[in-house]
Amino acid sequence: MDILVVLEDNRGTLHRMSKEAIAGAQQIGGSVSALAIGANADALATELFTLDLTEVITVNHELVSSYNADGYAEVVRQVIDSESPKTVIAGHSYQTRDFMPRVSAKLDIPFIPDIISIEGGYTKQVLNAKLNATVNTNVDQIILSFQSAAFSDESVVSGSCSARSFEVNLDPSLVRAESEEPFQESTGDVDLESAELIVSVGRGMEKEENVSLAFDLAKVLGAEVSASRPVVDSGWVEPFRQVGSSGHNVAPKLYFSLGISGAIQHVVGMKGSKNILAINKDPEAPIFEIADYAVVGDVLEIVPKLIEALQS
Amino acid sequence: MKIAVLVKQVPSSESMLPLSSDQTWIDEGQVSFVMNPPDSFAIEEALLLREKIGEGEVVIVSMGPERVKKTIKEGLAKGADRGIHLEEEGKIETDPLSNSKSFSSVLKEENFDLILTGLQSDDTGMGQTGVLLGELLGMSTATLAMETEVQGDSIRVKRELESGWFQWVKLPLPASISIQSGLNTPRYPSLKGIMGAKRKEIKCVSSAEHRSGAQTQFMEKVFVPQTSKQTEVIEGDADTAVARIIEILKSDIKVL
Ligand SMILES: Cc1cc2nc3c(=O)[nH]c(=O)nc-3n(C[C@H](O)[C@H](O)[C@H](O)COP(=O)(O)OP(=O)(O)OC[C@H]3O[C@@H](n4cnc5c(N)ncnc54)[C@H](O)[C@@H]3O)c2cc1C
Numbered sequence: 001m002d003i004l005v006v007l008e009d010n011r012g013t014l015h016r017m018s019k020e021a022i023a024g025a026q027q028i029g030g031s032v033s034a035l036a037i038g039a040n041a042d043a044l045a046t047e048l049f050t051l052d053l054t055e056v057i058t059v060n061h062e063l064v065s066s067y068n069a070d071g072y073a074e075v076v077r078q079v080i081d082s083e084s085p086k087t088v089i090a091g092h093s094y095q096t097r098d099f100m101p102r103v104s105a106k107l108d109i110p111f112i113p114d115i116i117s118i119e120g121g122y123t124k125q126v127l128n129a130k131l132n133a134t135v136n137t138n139v140d141q142i143i144l145s146f147q148s149a150a151f152s153d154e155s156v157v158s159g160s161c162s163a164r165s166f167e168v169n170l171d172p173s174l175v176r177a178e179s180e181e182p183f184q185e186s187t188g189d190v191d192l193e194s195a196e197l198i199v200s201v202g203r204g205m206e207k208e209e210n211v212s213l214a215f216d217l218a219k220v221l222g223a224e225v226s227a228s229r230p231v232v233d234s235g236w237v238e239p240f241r242q243v244g245s246s247g248h249n250v251a252p253k254l255y256f257s258l259g260i261s262g263a264i265q266h267v268v269g270m271k272g273s274k275n276i277l278a279i280n281k282d283p284e285a286p287i288f289e290i291a292d293y294a295v296v297g298d299v300l301e302i303v304p305k306l307i308e309a310l311q312s
Numbered sequence: 313m314k315i316a317v318l319v320k321q322v323p324s325s326e327s328m329l330p331l332s333s334d335q336t337w338i339d340e341g342q343v344s345f346v347m348n349p350p351d352s353f354a355i356e357e358a359l360l361l362r363e364k365i366g367e368g369e370v371v372i373v374s375m376g377p378e379r380v381k382k383t384i385k386e387g388l389a390k391g392a393d394r395g396i397h398l399e400e401e402g403k404i405e406t407d408p409l410s411n412s413k414s415f416s417s418v419l420k421e422e423n424f425d426l427i428l429t430g431l432q433s434d435d436t437g438m439g440q441t442g443v444l445l446g447e448l449l450g451m452s453t454a455t456l457a458m459e460t461e462v463q464g465d466s467i468r469v470k471r472e473l474e475s476g477w478f479q480w481v482k483l484p485l486p487a488s489i490s491i492q493s494g495l496n497t498p499r500y501p502s503l504k505g506i507m508g509a510k511r512k513e514i515k516c517v518s519s520a521e522h523r524s525g526a527q528t529q530f531m532e533k534v535f536v537p538q539t540s541k542q543t544e545v546i547e548g549d550a551d552t553a554v555a556r557i558i559e560i561l562k563s564d565i566k567v568l
Contacts, residue, residue, distance in 0.1 A: 001320070001565065018338075028473075029455045045439040047560050062419075069443075069452075069453055069454070073447070093474065094455070094456060094472070094473055094474050095473075097439055097440075097443075097455055097456075098453075098454070098455045098456075098471075099443075100441055101408070101439075101440035101443035101444045102444070102446070102447040102453065104440070104442045105409065105412065105443075105447035105448050106408060106442060106447060108409070109528075110407065110408075110409055110528040110529040111408070111409070111440060112529055113437075113438055113439060113440065114437060114438075114439070121532055121533070122438070125435070125437065125537075126435060126436055126437060126531075127323060127329055127338070127435055128325055128434055130315065130329055130535075131331075131338070131534050131535065131536060131537070131539075132534070132535055132537045132550070133436075133531045133532075133533065133534045133535075134531070134532045134533045135529055135530070135531055135532065136529065136530060136532045137528055137529045137530075138527075138528060138530075139528050142529075176452045176483065176484050176491075177452050177481045177482065177483045177484075178481065178482040179479060179480075179481045180479060180481070181479070182329075182473055182477050182478065182479040183477065183478055183479070184476055184477055184478075185476060185478060196567075197567055206340070206514075215370060221561075221567065229494075233494045239476060240476060242476070245474070246472060246474065246476075247475070247476065248475060248476075253564050253565065253567065254561075254567055274565075275564075275565045277557070277560065277565075279553075283545075283547075288543060288545075289537070289539040289541065289543075290539070290541060291541070292541065292542070292543060292544065293543070293544050293546060293560055293564075294543050294544065294546065295546045295553050295556075295557065296545065296546065296547045297546075297547075297548075297549075297550060297553050298550070301550045302550045302553050302554060302557075305550050305551065305554045306554045306557055306558070309554050309555075309558060310558065310568075
């Protein structure tokens with residue numbers, strides 16, 4: 001086995017980033033197998049039967065029926081031990097961050113995380129995305145994780161494969177943490193993920209009362225309003241409006257960004273937008289690197305005039 | 313309750329970042345350094361836990377050249393009890409696994425009940441050290457804590473999951489936990505704290521003493537990202553911008 005892709009169960013279906021990880025693994029080349037863990041392992045495997053994979057290995061044991069770091073790290077260790085993949089790949093999700101370093105420590109193999117590209121070496125962003133770095137290793141076995149949208153799930157190669165169940169040997173004393181059911185804190189009636197037009201606000205709005213400008217603009221455009229994390233953390237807008245790695249993933253026809261710097265954790269949630277129009281007073285703001293239209297200026301000056309012009 | 317907080321010193325977000333001549337990192341001589349912002353939330357959480365429990369020790373642990381003493385002292389000035397400095401000479405080690413082995417070798421004999429880290433560093437952003445160290449020391453681990461509650465010899469942690477989901481997990485101590493930014497409001501050092509920090513102990517461990525693991529991953533090349541996207545830049549006064557935005561909305565994107 002050349003590559004083992006560790007899949008993630010997103011409440012019964014395959015996590016979007018797992019599919020992207022398979023696409024990335026296929027691009028690296030060689031024989032690619034996938035590993036599904038937990039009560040939904042068979043269902044996840046079924047989703048992959050039409051893909052070009054060697055096989056899907058399934059592990060279903062009562063100690064890992066739902067996610068826990070102790071159990072998952074040990075299961076992945078045992079599968080790597082037995083199947084000896086050269087490369088282990090996962091999406092760079094919160095879950096991967098939670099347990100994959102433990103696999104790295106257990107097996108003493110390096111984990112290169114958060115890769116955005118494999119051209120010319122494993123590339124990741126460093127120093128708040130101001131620079132990129134290629135990271136390499138001097139050992140034969142490695143673990144990689146791919147940042148959201150580093151590969152497109154549309155580029156997954158079709159084919160066929162089947163599932164094989166893998167027997168793990170887990171001692172009940174292994175799982176030390178007691179995990180409660182996951183829950184959602186607040187849900188709004190706004191469906192950002194299928195919105196066609198989004199006006200999104202960042203800390204560049206400067207004050208809470210200025211946020212109403214974004215709602216006014218959204219109203220004339222027929223758009224929804226979303227926000228960066230600091231705006232949510234300050235309580236200026238509701239948490240369900242947050243876009244980014246800890247918020248929603250959006251892909252509207254227009255993402256109109258107002259005073260957002262373009263930090264990577266924000267960008268992963270909106271870079272799939274068809275058109276990105278950004279206003280920022282800093283000509284060097286990273287958001288401009290992914291914008292189609294970069295308006296250098298003061299949002300507090302431009303937006304009121306824009307609303308006025310649109311209304312007339 | 314004995315708590316270690318792993319703290320890193322990183323280039324400040326305002327600093328210039330000139331590449332080093334071999335282009336494998338930045339020229340640190342021209343860079344201004346600050347405490348890794350996510351780590352200040354971990355320090356605050358440790359101080360709050362100590363206050364809530366009413367007893368305990370908070371130890372600031374940092375690896376790096378001489379300059380990181382400043383960051384350790386900042387933690388001491390905020391109220392931590394003592395510091396441990398894992399010294400490094402020359403080039404900064406960027407391999408999380410070998411760094412964690414160093415931390416493990418130094419922290420093993422301390423028998424901490426709790427190790428806290430920020431969620432990741434602003435420089436290399438590997439986001440692994442706390443979890444690696446937890447595994448190496450046989451501790452339970454959790455990441456992205458939004459809330460913590462010590463209950464006897466366990467700690468309950470509210471973990472942030474993706475897309476607005478959360479989960480409570482209860483870990484037996486000792487545990488290593490990474491703290492999500494924004495869960496508390498980091499305090500500033502008081503004048504009294506700053507004066508008091510001068511008398512607090514910082515134990516230094518030389519790299520010869522703490523380095524055990526060989527380096528298995530390294531930065532090969534650092535470079536300025538090239539953007540592939542065609543971006544139209546719109547400059548000028550607000551009226552010019554408004555006129556062009558309306559044209560774009562009408563004719564290019566066709567949403568008006
Ligand atoms: C694990 C983790 C998860 C995270 N998850 C998320 C997430 O889901 N979503 C998210 O958004 N962030 C997230 N973050 C935070 C992220 O790193 C950034 O801190 C955040 O996105 C920055 O928000 P901002 O752009 O609004 O603020 P800032 O970075 O402060 O940027 C403000 C921008 O506004 C500009 N500006 C200021 N005044 C004006 C003006 N008058 N006119 C025009 N422009 C102006 C400035 O030039 C600047 O570029 C996460 C971070 C971590 C570590």
